[in-house]
Amino acid sequence: MTSASPSSIDQQQPITIASAPGKVLVTGGYLVLDQQYTGLVIGTSARFYTIIRNLNTEQGTIKVRSPQFDQATWNYTASLSQQNVLGFEPESTASSNKFVETCLRFTLTVILQSMDAARFKSLLKQGMDISIVGDNDFYSQREELEKLGLSIKKASSRERLASFCDTHATLGTVNKTGLGSSAALTTSLVAALFLYFGVLSNLDQEKDLTLIHNVAQFVHCFAQGKVGSGFDVSAAVYGSHSYHRFDPNILAPIMDEKVDPVVLTKALSHDNNSWDNKVLPVGLPPQFQMILADIDAGSHTPTLVSKVLKWRKEQPNEANALWNELGAYNEKVEQHFRDLASISAKDESLYKETMTRLAQLPASQWINAPTENNKVQQSMVELVSDFAKVRELLQKMSAATGVPIEPTEQTELLNQCMAVPGTIMAGVPGAGGYDAIYCIVLSEEAKEKVRHVWERWTGCSVSPLLCQADSNGVTKVDPNSDIGLVCVDRSF
Ligand SMILES: Nc1ncnc2c1ncn2[C@@H]1O[C@H](COP(=O)(O)OP(=O)(O)OP(=O)(O)O)[C@@H](O)[C@H]1O
Ligand SMILES: C[C@@](O)(CCOP(=O)(O)O)CC(=O)O
Structure with a gap:
């Protein structure tokens, strides 16, 4: 990396930066695909950043680069005809990027419908230089750590990596950690384009977030070729919340390469009331800290999902009973989070005193502590027992479907994490499998002890990530802020 210095930035050249977070689906995996159930998603401090500058070419060239990867430059040409029809073509390069291409094509289409065509044409003609960077935690980083002679098992190793370091891989070969890189990338790119063209000037109004959400949700579904639950895009826009999915039929009529721009823009508009997704604020209660680890084995989420859904179709009665029971326990966990936040606001000293006391004991003993x-x-004891039930039901789902949602190997590891004094919850996020685990703990000491369990674990390769829970969603970033300067520097 070249060194970041504020003086190295051309002050005359406006730079637009937007950023969006990764996610951890704590409860609601599989169930959240149905509108009937909710998913509790926690945003992360690991974020994506899209940096846009004017290319000053007058040829409508759009150059996109992901500097952390090999073969990660994609060029496009965009133009506006006399009839104000957008032309958009990828140039043939060594690789293509479906998410970036889809994002540019459709976001530019919506932007054109939302602003003065002459102004759009003039900005488009000047071309754009776009860089995309993602926090190191989105990728396993095993190659860079090994290259530097650092242990993949220690969190302190990752602290020594440069920001947005090289992955020594292409986007096709890189090992991801499950934080939702494509959703965070899509959301940050959509937001940066709206800001760059001046359709949005800030991202602090509800209607602006709704527009970014709708566009990012559509682009993400189109690029991945299917309509998922969308909780990852929702987390990238809104940060931590309880997510209730949108009706997939909203997107059905517009999932077409040749969709009419007016129809598309109307469908994705902030005032299209058919969007029935719900975002209910809930995050980690005070003093709760989330830590994550990458598991090297990895699982292919679409395969897990299709097997689970196939079983559900074949065994509707058994599946619905399981879904309903698990849905009810997921809701209880969510409710405990809300209750704890509200008790803490009302009686902070009781809250703090209790948490300090509980942090000294394993969760299994909290029930015996004087109440x-x-x-x-009481809430903490119930939270622990309700979450144990969630895990039990996920294990039941694994056994019934034959899909390793909470694989037996992970069960033992998670149980050891739960035995550490001060651990509140330990689980597999989202679709589960062999991708990642998370723990929610009450103290720095518990965090260290859990990481010690991971370090000694020989069952599979557990590599701690550095990111934490962070409730912020999509943001505009000041290029002169600390993180803005690092992004700008990495974008040259
Ligand atoms: N830094 C990046 N720059 C450009 N595109 C990226 C970047 N990171 C991810 N992508 C895009 O996202 C795609 C990966 O999406 P995919 O849906 O396979 O993963 P994901 O489910 O988001 O993964 P994970 O949750 O593990 O991060 C890549 O092929 C690429 O198109
Ligand atoms: C299984 C599922 O419910 C969650 C997948 O979550 P994750 O990508 O493993 O964090 C799929 C979905 O909601 O799109």
Whole structure:
């Protein structure tokens, strides 16, 4: 990396940066695909950043680069005809990027419908230089750590990596950690384009977020060739929340390469009331800290999902009973999070005192600690027992479907994490499998001890990530802020 210095930035050259977070689906995997159930998604401090500059070419060239990867430059040409029809063509390069291409094509289409055509044409003609970077935690980084002679098992190793470091891979070969790189990338690119063309000037109004959500959701579904639950895009836009999915039929009529621009823009508009997704604010209660680890084995999420859904179709009665029971326990976990946040706001000292006490004991012993009608402690005991039930039902789902959602190897590891004093929850995020695990703990000491369990674990390769829970969604980034300067520097 070249060194970042504020003076190296051309102050005359406006730079637009937008950023969106990764996600961890704590509860609601599989169920959230149905509108009937919710998913509790926690945003991460690991984020994607899209940096856009004017290319000053007058040829409508759009150059996109992901500097962390090999063969990651994609060029496009965009133009506007006399009839104001957008022309958009990829140039043939060594690789293509479906997410970037889809994002540019459709976001530019919507932007054109939303602003003065002459102004759009003039900006488009000047061309754009776009760089995309993702926090190191989105990728396993095993190659870079090994190259530097650092242990993949220690969190301190990742602290020594340069920001947005080289992955020594192409986007096709890189090992991802399950934080939702494509959703965070799509959301940051959509937001950066709206900002660059001046259709949005800030991202702090509800209607602006709704527009970014709708466009990013469509682009993401189109690029991946199917309509998923969309919780990852929703987290990239809104940060931590309880997610209730949109009706997939909203997108059905517009999932067409040749969709009419007016129809597309109307369907994705912030005031299209058919969008029935719900975002209910809920995040980690005070003092809860989330830590994550990458599991080297990896699982192919679409395969897990298709097998689970096939079983559900074949065994509707058994599946619905399981879905309903699990859905109810997921909701209880969500409710405990809300209750704890509200008790903490009302009686901070009781909350803090109880958490300090519980942090000294394994969760299995919290029930035996003196309560004297302590609401915080009661809620914590119930949270632990309800979450144990969630895991039990996921294990039941694994056994019934033959899909390793909480694989037996992970069960033992998670149980060891739960035995550490101060651990509240330990689980497999999202679709489960052999991708990642998360733990929610009450203290720095618990965090260290859990990481020690991971380091000694020999069953599979567990590599701790550095990111934390962070409730912020998509943001505009000041190019002169600390992170803005790092992004700008990496984009040259
Ligand atoms: N830094 C990046 N620059 C450009 N495109 C990227 C970048 N990171 C991811 N992508 C895009 O996202 C695609 C990966 O999407 P895919 O749906 O396979 O993963 P994902 O489910 O988002 O993965 P994970 O949750 O593990 O991060 C890549 O092929 C590429 O198109
Ligand atoms: C299985 C599923 O419900 C969650 C997948 O989550 P993740 O990508 O493993 O974090 C699929 C979906 O919601 O799109």
